[in-house]
Every structure is written in C-alpha cells, then in structure tokens.
Amino acid sequence: MGIVRYIGASFHDLNLAAQWLDSPLLDVVMVRHNVAHRAAQQKVFAHLNAQDPQRPGIVTF
DSSP states (O other): OOOOOOOEEEESOHHHHHHTTTOTTOSEEEEOOBTTBTHHHHHTGGGOOTTOTTSOEEEEO
16 A cells, blocks of 8 residues: 555664564664663674665664
C-alpha cells in the first residue's frame, strides 16, 4: 500500500542495538553516544560493516 517507507528503532541499550545492526527489518538504528562515555564505539560502531549497502543507517544522540 506504500504507507510505510522506512522503519527505524531507537536504542538506549547498546547491547540490544548491536543485535539489530544486521537486521534486514530496520532501515535506521539510533543509539545513545556520548564522547565522555564511549561504550557505543566498542559495542556498536566497531561492528559496523561500512562496505555493506544493506546494513541500517546509524544515527547517534
């Protein structure tokens, strides 16, 4: 029907966000990131495959 174009999810739990990085069900994943607390860099960003055109986009806040 064309009602939904993209699906995204926001995660405060970085471990849960990492589980959804390779999901074909999500188009974008939003994760909590703070330069003073860099857990997202190890738990999320380090596992991203920049060469995979099918992976979800990542938004940080």
